[in-house]
Amino acid sequence: MFSTIRRSILTLALLAAVTAASQASAETLINGAGASFPYPLYSKWFSEYAKIDPSVKFNYQSIGSGGGIKQITAGTVDFGASDKFLTDAELKAAPGKLIHIPTVMGAVVVTYNIPGVAKGLKLKSEDVADIFLGKITKWNDKRISDDNPGVALPNEPIIVVHRSDGSGTSAIFTDYLSNVSPEWKDKVGMGASVKWPVGLGGKGNEGVAGQVKNTKNAIGYVELAYAFENKLPFAFLQNKSGSFVEPSIKSTSAAAAGAVKSMPHDYRISLVNQPGKDAYPIVGFTWLLVYEQQKDAVKGKKLVDFLKWELHKGQKLAAPLLYAPLPENVVHMVEKTITTIK
Amino acid sequence: MEERLDTYAKKGNGDAIFRVITLLFAFSIIVILLIMTGEMVIESLPALRKFGWGFITGSDWDAVQGNFAALPYLYGSVVSSILAILLATPLSVGTALFITELAPHKVGTVTASLVELLAAIPSVIYGLWGILVMTPWLQSTVEPFLIKRFGFLPFFRGAPYGVSMLAAVFILMIMIIPIITSIAKEVLLAVPQSQKEAAVALGATRWEMIRIAVLPYGRSGILGAVILGLGRAIGETMAVTMVIGNTPQISLSLLSPAYTMPSVIANEFAETAGKLHASALMEIGLILLFVTLVINFLARLLLWSVTRRWKGGVA
Numbered sequence: 001m002f003s004t005i006r007r008s009i010l011t012l013a014l015l016a017a018v019t020a021a022s023q024a025s026a027e028t029l030i031n032g033a034g035a036s037f038p039y040p041l042y043s044k045w046f047s048e049y050a051k052i053d054p055s056v057k058f059n060y061q062s063i064g065s066g067g068g069i070k071q072i073t074a075g076t077v078d079f080g081a082s083d084k085f086l087t088d089a090e091l092k093a094a095p096g097k098l099i100h101i102p103t104v105m106g107a108v109v110v111t112y113n114i115p116g117v118a119k120g121l122k123l124k125s126e127d128v129a130d131i132f133l134g135k136i137t138k139w140n141d142k143r144i145s146d147d148n149p150g151v152a153l154p155n156e157p158i159i160v161v162h163r164s165d166g167s168g169t170s171a172i173f174t175d176y177l178s179n180v181s182p183e184w185k186d187k188v189g190m191g192a193s194v195k196w197p198v199g200l201g202g203k204g205n206e207g208v209a210g211q212v213k214n215t216k217n218a219i220g221y222v223e224l225a226y227a228f229e230n231k232l233p234f235a236f237l238q239n240k241s242g243s244f245v246e247p248s249i250k251s252t253s254a255a256a257a258g259a260v261k262s263m264p265h266d267y268r269i270s271l272v273n274q275p276g277k278d279a280y281p282i283v284g285f286t287w288l289l290v291y292e293q294q295k296d297a298v299k300g301k302k303l304v305d306f307l308k309w310e311l312h313k314g315q316k317l318a319a320p321l322l323y324a325p326l327p328e329n330v331v332h333m334v335e336k337t338i339t340t341i342k
Numbered sequence: 343m344e345e346r347l348d349t350y351a352k353k354g355n356g357d358a359i360f361r362v363i364t365l366l367f368a369f370s371i372i373v374i375l376l377i378m379t380g381e382m383v384i385e386s387l388p389a390l391r392k393f394g395w396g397f398i399t400g401s402d403w404d405a406v407q408g409n410f411a412a413l414p415y416l417y418g419s420v421v422s423s424i425l426a427i428l429l430a431t432p433l434s435v436g437t438a439l440f441i442t443e444l445a446p447h448k449v450g451t452v453t454a455s456l457v458e459l460l461a462a463i464p465s466v467i468y469g470l471w472g473i474l475v476m477t478p479w480l481q482s483t484v485e486p487f488l489i490k491r492f493g494f495l496p497f498f499r500g501a502p503y504g505v506s507m508l509a510a511v512f513i514l515m516i517m518i519i520p521i522i523t524s525i526a527k528e529v530l531l532a533v534p535q536s537q538k539e540a541a542v543a544l545g546a547t548r549w550e551m552i553r554i555a556v557l558p559y560g561r562s563g564i565l566g567a568v569i570l571g572l573g574r575a576i577g578e579t580m581a582v583t584m585v586i587g588n589t590p591q592i593s594l595s596l597l598s599p600a601y602t603m604p605s606v607i608a609n610e611f612a613e614t615a616g617k618l619h620a621s622a623l624m625e626i627g628l629i630l631l632f633v634t635l636v637i638n639f640l641a642r643l644l645l646w647s648v649t650r651r652w653k654g655g656v657a
Contacts, residue, residue: 165612166609166613195407211505
């Protein structure tokens with residue numbers, strides 16, 4: 001018993017020594033923190049990039065967008081990451097000029113569990129808002145059945161499930177609802193945690209998906225990647241141009257392509273409900289937050305090199321992990337932005 | 343004897359040093375508690391100033407509008423923990439009695455180690471099991487039954503969602519049973535054999551022996567075990583968050599979803615909508631600390647009165 005403990009302590013000590021040694025030999029360590037949504041892709045990027053430039057090591061903590069904004073504002077990390085763009089007040093609070101670099105896009109899908117109804121239920125955006133407001137209460141409501149001729153919708157109450165934890169997914173979804181429904185905007189508003197008028201709260205994507213799966217006649221919302229991986233049925237939503245769009249990597253990228261005309265130079269734009277025939281309506285950028293004036297020239301140079309790589313080679317790794325890559329025209333814009341980092 | 347103690351004392355000031363060191367250790371715990379409390383009070387000042395007593399009497403929690411009131415969370419925490427304790431205590435004490443007094447030695451040992459194994463399972467595993475196995479079962483079997491048979495009571499009204507106050511109570515009960523059982527077992531093992539033999543010699547049956555000789559002796563220890571269980575129940579976060587439905591409302595029905603204080607902190611702290619939101623969550627933490635202290639204090643009071651009453655009697 002005691003010898004086992006002693007042995008494990010020794011192993012631990014050895015491990016600690018080895019890690020310390022390897023850290024000492026790495027030339028540059030770049031620290032980042034923030035959004036958890038893009039974390040799987042970022043860690044893939046960092047490990048791939050380590051093969052190209054072994055002299056730089058990235059350390060990313062997925063503590064959430066709010067945490068990322070706090071850390072980069074306090075200057076405790078070299079870059080931040082967020083699913084929401086900073087407000088003017090937040091930008092002012094930072095000690096230097098912060099640049100938003102969009103990396104990829106994510107989408108949120110509406111998932112449901114109606115016995116006998118597979119994927120592809122068609123929903124108008126205002127109907128989604130009214131379901132989550134508790135105004136449409138039954139699945140066979142005329143407003144839903146009119147868009148779905150031939151689908152047997154039950155005369156049962158709709159059970160609404162939402163995220164209970166503060167999350168970027170909720171922020172994008174409530175941004176969309178505020179955009180398509182004045183009543184939602186007025187009564188509830190948008191945010192990572194809001195006061196939901198109806199429904200149950202599930203923790204995380206898995207909480208919402210599990211609840212929807214277990215509850216007949218339930219409706220909820222999850223990240224696109226999560227819905228794909230778990231083969232959840234999802235609704236086709238009507239976009240601004242009037243067509244019902246299936247959520248996919250392509251229709252997500254199309255939303256940014258549609259927004260490129262109105263794209264501000266700091267990329268602080270919400271991508272929900274964008275024009276374009278193929279644009280899926282619940283889409284958002286995720287950004288890296290980087291100071292324009294880098295304190296450490298070596299680190300700054302390495303960071304810019306990485307951003308250039310991520311913008312071209314890195315984008316190709318996005319789709320297999322179910323993130324939507326930036327459309328070509330946005331890539332060109334971002335390229336120019338990166339060159340301003342000193 | 344006294345002479346020998348004196349010679350020890352004269353040998354050097356080892357004892358004094360030892361005393362100072364242990365005093366420092368004990369003191370550091372108090373200091374940490376004070377620093378923590380102080381920090382929480384400072385952080386929650388904006389919410390304290392803005393909402394005052396309304397924070398614990400109101401029930402509007404809206405991060406977008408900046409209105410915060412915590413009564414539903416307080417209610418959810420207190421009710422779920424107390425119900426869990428009420429269910430877990432008889433089960434645990436019964437198990438402990440079985441292990442120590444009734445089971446053949448081997449069976450008892452196996453049961454005891456199985457119960458202790460339960461205590462080692464991380465709470466997120468309980469949560470996952472709760473959401474994947476227990477809540478579907480509650481939803482399809484238990485809750486419809488309760489609604490059908492006991493629906494006339496206000497406690498079993500509403501639709502069967504699965505995730506509910508009931509689910510939280512069950513998961514908490516399962517999580518605190520090992521704690522109460524293993525402590526109660528140790529307490530019961532400490533009952534002097536002579537006392538039990540005396541009861542049996544007077545013609546007591548096994549049940550009577552347990553009732554008059556074992557339980558009274560272990561009463562204060564068992565109460566201590568229950569307090570520890572309650573402490574765990576009220577602070578438990580992850581497993582409860584996963585099964586309680588996270589809806590801030592006050593409902594008599596055990597079938598409706600609810601919300602607890604640790605859950606809302608875990609859910610919302612990472613992505614707060616601003617200083618006031620963070621401050622309101624901090625204040626909930628402060629209330630949680632306060633509730634825990636009050637419960638501990640009341641339990642100690644109970645313990646004290648019980649032990650005093652029984653002092654002359656049996657032990």
